[in-house]
Amino acid sequence: MSDYPFFFTWTSQNAAKPLELTGGEGAWFTTSDGGRWLDLGALSYQVNAGHGRQxxxxxxxxxxxxxxxxxxxxxxxxxxxxxxxxxxxxxxxxxxxxxxxxxxxxxxxxxxxxxxxxxxxxxxxxxxxxxxxxxxxxxxxxxxxxxxxxxxxxxxxxxxxxxxxxxxxxxxxxxxxxxxxxxxxxxxxxxxxxxxxxxxxxxxxxxxxxxxxxxxxxxxxxxxxxxxxxxxxxxxxxxxxxxxxxxxxxxxxxxxxxxxxxxxxxxxxxxxxxxxxxxxxxxxxxxxxxxxxxxxxxxxxxxxxxxxxxxxxxxxxxGSFEHSAKLGPVLLRELDAVSKRLAVRAPVRGLGLLAAIAPEAPLSAWQTLGAELAKRKLSLHVEGKRGTAIFAPPLCITEEELVRGVRSFGDAAVAAFGASAVGVAS
Ligand SMILES: Cc1ncc(COP(=O)(O)O)c(C=O)c1O
Missing domain, CATH: 3.40.640.10 (Type I PLP-dependent aspartate aminotransferase-like (Major domain))
Known part of the structure; x- marks a missing residue:
């Protein structure tokens, strides 16, 4: 239940989960509780240039x-x-x-x-x-x-x-x-x-x-x-x-x-x-x-x-557009590796720094994923009802940040959706 004197968008007000943003740098943003989150969703898909660009x-x-x-x-x-x-x-x-x-x-x-x-x-x-x-x-x-x-x-x-x-x-x-x-x-x-x-x-x-x-x-x-x-x-x-x-x-x-x-x-x-x-x-x-x-x-x-x-x-x-083109295959490769780690079918697709993984799992598992991502301070677009997690990080993300972020997402996904019998650890 929110005590804030304004509406939160696309949600019932009781279900709103606000993040108190304080700033950020590059692919990371910070919150008032001292948290530093890796922004794999460019907030609302808009922070292509990255946070804190003076x-x-x-x-x-x-x-x-x-x-x-x-x-x-x-x-x-x-x-x-x-x-x-x-x-x-x-x-x-x-x-x-x-x-x-x-x-x-x-x-x-x-x-x-x-x-x-x-x-x-x-x-x-x-x-x-x-x-x-x-x-x-x-x-x-x-x-x-x-x-x-x-x-x-x-x-x-x-x-x-x-x-x-x-x-x-x-x-x-x-x-x-x-x-x-x-x-x-x-x-x-x-x-x-x-x-x-x-x-x-x-x-x-x-x-x-x-x-x-x-x-x-x-x-x-x-x-x-x-x-x-x-x-x-x-x-x-x-x-x-x-x-x-x-x-x-x-x-x-x-x-x-x-x-x-x-x-x-x-x-x-x-x-x-x-x-x-x-x-x-x-x-x-x-x-x-x-x-x-x-x-x-x-x-x-x-x-x-x-x-x-x-x-x-x-x-x-x-060279942000070229960087996105270069990291696109890295993002797909890492998401394919996550898909192989899961107990459920999880198709992967994408182009450049826009990609999705779609584990076929019930809504309750998606809710678990949300909690697991919050624990790891990973921000991305999780659409449980439609069964998709969408990646769209700031274009200035480094390859190392991207790989680390997607592997950490993989750990959260295994916790939520279960590990495949032939699961590959990150
Ligand atoms: C493809 C597309 N078109 C239009 C819009 C609407 O943009 P805005 O929220 O700035 O009105 C969005 C927002 O997410 C979008 O993704």
Whole structure:
């Protein structure tokens, strides 16, 4: 039971287990009881740059001293440079940025832009997805957070995901995959009324819903289906963006160019509240002569822009995206070793520094895991009801910290799920 005078999110208040944060450094954060935790979840998947990064704090301070307040359509150097950097990361053809305060608002505005540009209403997204808590973004969301709030905005159709271990099309290891999942979006675009869908919203690798990595031709086929139908393709990079999967944006693994990219989280690494929609020229040009019916009082707030700009410079200076790509196979190797130590089946999947292990065990065992992790001061995303533990550490984590952390997770997992008969000790 919490005595705090505010709500805790996504939980009954009686079940809230608050951590009293005091600070941190690199891949570690500290708590008021003197605890030092290894942050294998980047808090809420956002601390890509790591904790205690003084250069980002200094950039915010400098900006606050120089220009702390702004109007939505005012111009100042940090805003211009940040937009230029985002467009450069997105690649050739992207020409405009719309700034927001976070991820849900980025998707909300991408919905509005897609509807304005196409003159169509409908959207397609997937069941294993989270796109934000506001009414439009929640309508796109496929997971448990949507149904309690329905009806939401009309026109969203959900399709299945690339959950290859439980393939909806019956493909199993050893079978030839006929890529039914990619075909599902092609089919839905057609069957739900050809030429009526404004946009398809996809996370490159669904993050909070379990790090399902799609087969290599999934995104190219979805792109082709959107092109054939005239629907726009939106990559929700709020979680996958900025190095999480080993490059600037997750969709870039598959050589596909979306029409819009939504970002937040790693954009300023949690040091400020900022998100954005990065818009391709083929969409942006619509607004040269048409009113863009979108706006926010705190659009491109100066201190948030300064924080984001410095964060992007830090990624470049430290080679953060390359580091994530390099440590990805290490994370998978160590999780495979954990899987072998367990008494239960525990599939592993991931890309870059975003990975999941999914032991098939009852909720009570998952509750034990939570307690075992707390004993070891390991912080990561444990979704007992959905049977997944998700790893997404700050990108500055060292290989040694990562290996030590996952092995310690393995000890906690053995205590919770039991040891395999041929268990391998860490
Ligand atoms: C893929 C994705 N999109 C959107 C959001 C919503 O972002 P925010 O919480 O900043 O509104 C999240 C948050 O977890 C996310 O993971």
């Amino acid at each position: 250069r980002i704090v200094d950039a915010i301070t400098r900006q606050a001293n120089q220009l702390c307040l702004s109007a939505p359509n005012a111009v100042y150097p940090a805003k211009v440079e940040l937009a230029e950097r985002l467009l450069a990361l997105a690649g050739p053809g992207f020409s405009k940025v719309f700034f927001t305060l976070g991820g849900a608002e980025a998707n909300e505005n991408a919905i509005k832009i897609a509807r304005q540009v196409t003159g169509r209403l409908k959207m397609i997204s997937r069941y294993r997805s989270y796109h934000g808590a506001s009414m439009g973004a929640l309508a796109l969301t496929g997971d448990w957070r949507r149904p309690p709030m329905e009806p939401l905005i009309p026109g969203v159709v959900h399709v299945h995901d690339c959950e290859c271990e439980r393939c909806q099309y019956g493909n199993r290891a050893g079978n030839v995959c006929d890529r039914g999942m990619a075909g599902e979006i092609e089919k839905t675009l057609r069957l739900d009324g050809a030429g009526t869908t404004a946009a398809v919203f996809l996370e490159p690798v669904p993050g909070a819903n379990g790090a399902f990595v799609p087969p290599p031709d999934y995104w190219p086929r979805v792109r082709a289906a959107c092109d054939a139908d005239g629907a726009l393709l939106v990559a929700d990079e709020v979680l996958c963006g900025f190095g999480r999967t080993g490059n600037a944006f997750g969709h870039q693994h598959w050589g596909v160019v979306p029409d819009m990219i939504t970002v937040a989280k790693g954009l300023a690494s949690g040091y400020a509240t900022i998100g954005a929609v990065i818009v391709h020229e083929r969409v942006a040009k619509h607004f040269d002569a048409n009113v863009l019916a979108c706006g926010l009082t705190y659009y491109a707030h100066p201190t948030a822009c300064a924080a984001a700009l410095e964060t992007l410079k830090l990624y470049e200076d430290e």
